[in-house]
Amino acid sequence: MWSKARNIVAGDTVILWLTRDALQPLIIEPGKEFNSKFGSYRHSDLVGIPFGSKVGSRTGKGFIHVLRPTPELWTMALPHRTQILYLADIAFITSHLNIKAGSQVVEAGTGSGSFSHSVMRSIGSSGHLWSYEFHETRANKARQEFLQHGLSDRVTLSHRNVCKDGFTVIDTADALFLDLPAPWDAIEHAKKALRKDRIARICCFSPCMEQVLRTVSALNDAGFTDITMYETLLRPYDIQQTPALPTIADLSHKLKQSELRREEKRLKQIASGHRGGSEDENNGKKLPRVSASGAGYESSSSLSVGEKRKREGAEGENEEMLTGEPTGGKRAKTEEEDVVVVVDDTQSSTPGDVPMTDVPLLLKVERSSGEEKSEMPSLVQPMKINLSKVMPEVRGHTSYLTFACLLPPLPTQVTNESSEKAQ
Known part of the structure; x- marks a missing residue:
């Protein structure tokens, strides 16, 4: 029943696999050519190659598979x-x-x-x-x-x-x-x-x-x-492979890391604003030095709640434009540490110009030694997953x-x- 030899010889019947829905039988007769939209192939070039071979066209712009016939x-x-x-x-x-x-x-x-x-x-x-x-x-x-x-x-x-x-x-x-x-x-x-x-x-x-x-x-x-x-x-069913989707744990970990980065940027902005004399990241201007009496500057404590929120929102937008990473008005508390801002009001009653940098502004409260930082669990994810759907044209x-x-x-x-x- 058909040829059982490994290689194709003259006179054999082969099945040309053009596409999944386009198959064509062919009797190998040296001297003839097979032409299709996938290229031109000489019968003599198919003689001697193994059944199941992938054969490229002479122009190099197409290929076919030459298969051994089966009832299917x-x-x-x-x-x-x-x-x-x-x-x-x-x-x-x-x-x-x-x-x-x-x-x-x-x-x-x-x-x-x-x-x-x-x-x-x-x-x-x-x-x-x-x-x-x-x-x-x-x-x-x-x-x-x-x-x-x-x-x-x-x-x-x-x-x-x-x-x-x-x-x-x-x-x-x-x-x-x-x-x-x-x-x-x-x-x-x-x-x-x-x-x-x-x-x-x-x-x-x-x-x-x-x-x-x-x-x-x-x-x-x-x-x-x-x-x-x-x-x-x-x-x-049509079976296809696609890259694996991120898990909930991966997304949660990325969100936590993003919140941590945003919180660090906020703290840097607060420290830069209280030290004075530092350059604004947006326009290069220096912030005025601050005196304890409040002359020559507008104290952060004297600003209204609305103005503070506007200033923080503007700083966040500028930081987002520079870094390309999102910042927001709302910030989540970090699990690693808590930061408490302490302002010494007694300094404002003393005469003279005292830079605000001399005042201890930030008090870093570390977590207890028994509490360890939660790490992202190492999950082995498949590189690709299989997806299936019913083919649109069904006999x-x-x-x-x-x-x-x-x-x-x-x-x-x-x-x-x-x-x-x-x-």
């Missing part, structure tokens, strides 16, 4: 001559019909050969497939593909109308699959083709519910049991699958039939 890839890449069965339906049918290595399977309605390729892989070299196609052109095309893919020894393809002429095998098939417009007309013929010495199974592929109802009635009349109907729907209803079983006759029934034949 063939279903996605084959030329459609009729409506085909896709992987979800094929896997479901194969499981319910109990198709395995060595099984004898009958198929009515070869079509494009999608189901045929999957069945021939499941039955292996010890099994066999009898396939029937009413349309002569499609039958000849399918026969040619089976020969090219090395499957001619596992399949017997016949151009035949099974609804009128029946099947060419009797009491042989372990499983039977009908992909016909009117499967109820072939039920009696299918019963003859199925084995009678063990449980045999049948499946009918019907797009419309009216077809299902008529098929179920025909199965009941023919003596089939365990009749069930299923509809297979596929919901594919919906294809057909209804009707299953039934044919039980072997009881010994009394066999005896009665034998006596009737003898008479």
Whole structure:
């Protein structure tokens, strides 16, 4: 079944993976070229490379992947001559019909050969497939593909109308699959083709519910049991990777660090304003020296509450413009230390000019030794996370699958039939 060699040789069938939704089969014939919007490729350049290789175009502006054919890839890449069965339906049918290595399977309605390729892989070299196609052109095309893919020894393809002429095998098939417009007309013929010495199974592929109802009635009349109907729907998901999002602990730690930086800047501004003579960071002017009597300056204690808030807000905005980091009027208390501003009012009653820098302005209250600084816990975060969403274009209803079983006759029934034949 297709080539099992590691490297590609002339005459091999390969699957060209262009995009996820664009696959194309190709027979390697040296001397020819494959042209697409992804570039131009000589067949001779593909000979000798391993299956699965990524091949760049001659212009260097595109590439393709050259894959080994499988039934799954063939279903996605084959030329459609009729409506085909896709992987979800094929896997479901194969499981319910109990198709395995060595099984004898009958198929009515070869079509494009999608189901045929999957069945021939499941039955292996010890099994066999009898396939029937009413349309002569499609039958000849399918026969040619089976020969090219090395499957001619596992399949017997016949151009035949099974609804009128029946099947060419009797009491042989372990499983039977009908992909016909009117499967109820072939039920009696299918019963003859199925084995009678063990449980045999049948499946009918019907797009419309009216077809299902008529098929179920025909199965009941023919003596089939365990009749069930299923509809297979596929919901594919698109999986993508994205950088991991920050955790709540990370955000909390960043906020605390930002508050600490803002508090340190505020304290520096307060100390700079009380020392006097320091340059303003915005306009380069020096603050006037302050006397104890209050002459020549406006004491901070004499300012109203509103003016103090305006001054602090302006200083914060200027600091934010210089540093590029946000500052705000509201500040949170830090956990590391508390700062108390102490102003000695007795200095204002003494005569003379006494710089405010001589007054102890800031009293730093350290936390007790038993209280340790909380540190950010070291959390191991993944570099990327996987996100999934339903793909926008989803293939919906294809057909209804009707299953039934044919039980072997009881010994009394066999005896009665034998006596009737003898008479």
